[in-house]
Amino acid sequence: MKKLSKNTKRQLRTRKKLKSVNVGRYRISVYKSLKNISAQIIDDKVNKTLVSASSIEKDVKKDKKNKNATSTLLGEILAKRALEKKINKVYFDRGGNKYHGRIKAFADSLRKNGLEF
Numbered sequence: 001m002k003k004l005s006k007n008t009k010r011q012l013r014t015r016k017k018l019k020s021v022n023v024g025r026y027r028i029s030v031y032k033s034l035k036n037i038s039a040q041i042i043d044d045k046v047n048k049t050l051v052s053a054s055s056i057e058k059d060v061k062k063d064k065k066n067k068n069a070t071s072t073l074l075g076e077i078l079a080k081r082a083l084e085k086k087i088n089k090v091y092f093d094r095g096g097n098k099y100h101g102r103i104k105a106f107a108d109s110l111r112k113n114g115l116e117f
Contacts, residue, residue, distance in 0.1 A: 011096035019044065022091035026050065028078075028110070028117070029093045030103060037071050037102060039078055041087060051085055053078040071102040075109025083114055092117045 004012075018027070030039045038054035055061065055070050063073065082088070092110075097103050111117070 007096035014095065015093055018091055018093055025117075026087055026090045027093050028090050028115075030095055030097065030106065032095075032097055032102060035067075037067075037074060037106065039074065039106065041078070041082055041090060050087065051078065051081045053081060067102055068105050071106040072109045075106045076113050079110050079113035079115050088114060089116050 027042045027044055028039055029042055030037070036055040038052070038056070040049045040052035042049050053060075053074050055074055060070065060073060060077065063070075065073070082090070092107055094103055094107075099107070107117075
């Protein structure tokens with residue numbers, strides 16, 4: 001049997017709890033690397049990505065700012081794209097990341113721009 005890392009264990013534990021609690025909502029999955037951040041809204045029933053946004057995109061990349069400001073900008077972009085597709089109730093899957101810093105700035109930006117979670 002393969003031994004899982006602490007980060008992977010935390011990620012699986014978080015996702016399992018969130019899926020059991022939030023029925024009938026889409027999931028916002030966040031991935032954070034040292035330089036970039038990306039997020040996508042996923043429909044778990046059909047395993048399909050509905051909306052996504054990333055700091056690698058041209059319109060985000062041209063506004064070179066610090067990482068925290070980029071996370072806030074990305075939250076605004078993802079919220080606008082989600083509202084265009086009439087998605088307003090979601091649940092936030094932070095993965096293996098702690099809820100502080102860039103992840104918190106991203107989540108606050110989503111809430112401020114109209115998504116409920």
